[in-house]
Amino acid sequence: MHLGQSIEADYAVIGSGAVGMAFVDTLLAESTASVVMIDRHHGPGGHWNDAYPFVRLHQPSAYYGVSSKKLGRGAKDATGLNVGMYERATGAELVSYYEQLMQEFLATGRVKYFPMCDYLGEADGVHPFKSLMSGETRQLNIQNKLVDCTYLQTAVPSTHPPKYEVAEGVTCVPLNDLPRVKAPPSGYVVVGSGKTGIDACLWLLENGTSPDRITWVMPRDAWYMNRAFVQPGEEFFLQSYGSFTAQMKAVAEATSFADLLKRLSASKQLLRLDDGVKPTMYHGAIMSESELRELQRIKNVVRMGRVTRIEQNQIIFQYGVLATDPDRLYVDCSASAVARRPVVPIFAGNRITPQFVRTVQPTFSAAFVAHVEANYARESEKNALCGVVPLPDEPIHWLIMLAANMRNQARWGKDKGLRNWIANNRLDGFTALAKGVKPDDGEKMALLQGYGQHAAAAAANIQKLIETGL
Numbered sequence: 001m002h003l004g005q006s007i008e009a010d011y012a013v014i015g016s017g018a019v020g021m022a023f024v025d026t027l028l029a030e031s032t033a034s035v036v037m038i039d040r041h042h043g044p045g046g047h048w049n050d051a052y053p054f055v056r057l058h059q060p061s062a063y064y065g066v067s068s069k070k071l072g073r074g075a076k077d078a079t080g081l082n083v084g085m086y087e088r089a090t091g092a093e094l095v096s097y098y099e100q101l102m103q104e105f106l107a108t109g110r111v112k113y114f115p116m117c118d119y120l121g122e123a124d125g126v127h128p129f130k131s132l133m134s135g136e137t138r139q140l141n142i143q144n145k146l147v148d149c150t151y152l153q154t155a156v157p158s159t160h161p162p163k164y165e166v167a168e169g170v171t172c173v174p175l176n177d178l179p180r181v182k183a184p185p186s187g188y189v190v191v192g193s194g195k196t197g198i199d200a201c202l203w204l205l206e207n208g209t210s211p212d213r214i215t216w217v218m219p220r221d222a223w224y225m226n227r228a229f230v231q232p233g234e235e236f237f238l239q240s241y242g243s244f245t246a247q248m249k250a251v252a253e254a255t256s257f258a259d260l261l262k263r264l265s266a267s268k269q270l271l272r273l274d275d276g277v278k279p280t281m282y283h284g285a286i287m288s289e290s291e292l293r294e295l296q297r298i299k300n301v302v303r304m305g306r307v308t309r310i311e312q313n314q315i316i317f318q319y320g321v322l323a324t325d326p327d328r329l330y331v332d333c334s335a336s337a338v339a340r341r342p343v344v345p346i347f348a349g350n351r352i353t354p355q356f357v358r359t360v361q362p363t364f365s366a367a368f369v370a371h372v373e374a375n376y377a378r379e380s381e382k383n384a385l386c387g388v389v390p391l392p393d394e395p396i397h398w399l400i401m402l403a404a405n406m407r408n409q410a411r412w413g414k415d416k417g418l419r420n421w422i423a424n425n426r427l428d429g430f431t432a433l434a435k436g437v438k439p440d441d442g443e444k445m446a447l448l449q450g451y452g453q454h455a456a457a458a459a460a461n462i463q464k465l466i467e468t469g470l
């Protein structure tokens with residue numbers, strides 16, 4: 001391989017998605033390091049560049065993005081299924097946010113950016129990357145560390161073909177193509193029960209499709225987080241901290257994992273589509289109760305496992321066959337957003353592999369990892385602060401993640417500098433609210449005290465509970 005010009009920087013960051021951007025933002029703010037960023041996409045923002053036109057964050061914008069730059073106006077939705085709750089950025093807003101941010105990075109003179117370039121991996125200490133446009137291959141001359149922000153391998157339907165066969169004459173599109181429908185088909189079949197499947201169903205309903213014309217293929221039912229309980233802002237204090245406390249109380253008092261799920265479901269901490277069906281999946285998707293009620297209007301929910309093949313007159317599943325007709329439109333939502341790869345140490349020699357250090361919070365986690373990199377010296381100490389919170393797939397992972405989260409939280413709580421950093425970081429969302437409670441505010445103080453007591457009891461019970469659910 002002929003290697004052209006070498007590009008030198010202290011850090012080489014592979015991937016300018018949400019994780020790469022959050023990492024670099026904090027590194028620039030807290031060190032004097034120079035950075036080179038490489039990405040296959042034409043612009044920053046990663047998978048948000050490939051998203052369907054009606055995508056939105058499923059969490060509030062208030063604590064997504066990067067530490068230094070606000071996302072959104074801090075407004076609440078006045079209409080729709082998120083009414084009364086904090087705004088959630090659209091895909092277009094996110095792409096624009098990341099574009100502006102990249103301009104700010106470049107203006108520092110410390111960042112070089114190579115979009116439309118493929119990092120080819122390390123071989124014998126050489127780090128080649130190749131332009132997708134010119135084919136030219138150059139190499140990275142990394143003075144300090146390589147930061148692999150591609151490890152989560154986010155997949156969206158537009159960039160991943162369906163995981164099942166589609167016979168000739170059947171129309172099957174990624175949900176990106178849904179708004180291009182020109183004439184109504186005889187019905188819609190949404191394949192997938194994750195976040196994108198939910199979005200496809202909600203979009204169809206919001207745009208006037210009768211629920212009777214939607215068939216929802218649900219290979220696995222899922223538990224969902226309740227968006228009402230992850231609202232930042234003073235006015236939601238009792239709701240949010242009330243929820244954190246209820247969760248801790250449930251973990252402290254439950255006698256088994258099944259009992260815990262019963263308690264979390266009864267208090268609406270976790271939501272599910274059908275009370276008669278036991279969910280076998282948990283991916284951390286967040287929804288509002290209004291969205292849930294809307295989705296419950298769809299009665300044609302098919303639970304026959306994964307689709308293996310769609311033909312003009314039948315759909316073949318793992319566990320059965322369903323008659324269909326050739327005029328149906330199939331909407332593929334089967335890409336699994338995040339790959340569940342093995343956990344690796346975040347800091348290992350001259351490589352950093354950002355992963356989650358807080359439950360399903362990729363951007364907070366990336367900023368936190370950069371903060372630790374910039375401010376702590378020993379690798380063992382860095383890894384101890386950055387215990388990896390594994391990604392979820394099954395319901396028990398809700399509890400496994402909570403346990404890992406609590407271990408990190410306990411370590412962070414012993415470090416005053418870290419406590420302050422977290423409380424002042426916009427990506428955290430909630431700590432500043434608790435810190436701001438006035439000692440004479442009896443109701444809030446009592447809630448925080450209760451939270452602390454239940455959290456201690458939960459920590460004592462959590463491992464035993466996990467064992468009952470494995």
Ligand SMILES: Cc1cc2nc3c(=O)[nH]c(=O)nc-3n(C[C@H](O)[C@H](O)[C@H](O)COP(=O)(O)OP(=O)(O)OC[C@H]3O[C@@H](n4cnc5c(N)ncnc54)[C@H](O)[C@@H]3O)c2cc1C
Pocket residue numbers: 014015016017018019020038039040041045046047048055056057058059064117118119120149150152153154155156195196337338360361362363
């Ligand atoms: C529909 C949807 C909604 C979501 N909503 C939320 C939400 O509300 N809140 C939340 O916290 N999370 C949400 N997520 C999870 C989401 O995965 C993360 O928020 C985050 O965007 C992931 O960012 P990332 O940087 O890890 O991945 P990506 O966005 O995939 O970025 C990785 C980048 O690396 C580049 N890359 C990969 N390999 C190479 C290579 N060899 N050479 C060069 N470049 C490479 C890719 O081109 C890409 O740009 C959502 C996910 C989906 C799909």
